[in-house]
Amino acid sequence: MKNIAAALVFFTRLPFWRLKAFDVPVERYKQAINYWPVTGWLTASVMAGVLWGSAQILPYSIAVVSAILSRLLITGALHEDGLADFSDGFGGGITRERTLEIMKDSHIGTNGVISLIFYFSLFYLLLNDLDLETACIVILAADPLCKFIVSLITLFLPYARNEETGKSKVVYSKMSIGTGAVSVIFGLLPFILLLKIDFWPVILFPVFVFTGLILLMGKKIRGYTGDCCGAAFLMCELSFYLGIMIALNY
Secondary structure, three states: OHHHHHHHHHHOOOOHHHOHHHOOOHHHHHHHHHHHHHHHHHHHHHHHHHHHHHHOOOOHHHHHHHHHHHHHHHHOOHHHHHHHHHHHHHHHOOOHHHHHHHHHOOOOOHHHHHHHHHHHHHHHHHHHOOOHHHHHHHHHHHHHHHHHHHHHHHHOOOEOOOOOOOOOOOOOOOOOHHHHHHHHHHHHHHHHHHOOHHHHHHHHHHHHHHHHHHHHHHHHOOOEOHHHHHHHHHHHHHHHHHHHHHHHHO
């Protein structure tokens, strides 16, 4: 439970830290990524709930924007910040050292701005093109699933920095059998229970994107960073929505 608490504190901006049960030792945050899919249940539930509730009283397009905004508020745009830094670093860095340096810079560059514009535009259009019930189901399945897929990154790549030079001062621990079991359950259960079996092959879309990103990170910086994790999650999630759209139309 302490590891789950650490993940909720680390990956959200909700005031869990005010509760005694969420007063966890610093070393627990090294396990945060392994329990990342647990936070997906929270963020997906809020996002789907806001979408459903808003759609009852507002135009659907406005409800979609409200749903996206709700997740941004819960996470403090943590993953979007990672996408911007990732885009700036990998788009502007020639050497490994320069790439890591750019990613650590708090200022956003042209690549970061462009990546966020394309991300939000595509995310909005994909959600807006789904009917309300389907959109809520896909949100509940996609968020935990893609966080689970990206949490496997520790099995394939080392952390590209050390604890002292990392932005969050936390180096994630490699997934063990025990933490892997928890991650699998929370990551795959909504996907299996909520989506019809006809849509199960869509999981290949985020898997392929994740594989490509692993190869890119390994070649470019010989590892991963927290920004890489956030960017990978958003890109895997978008690919999942694209797969759903393809499955619905064809």
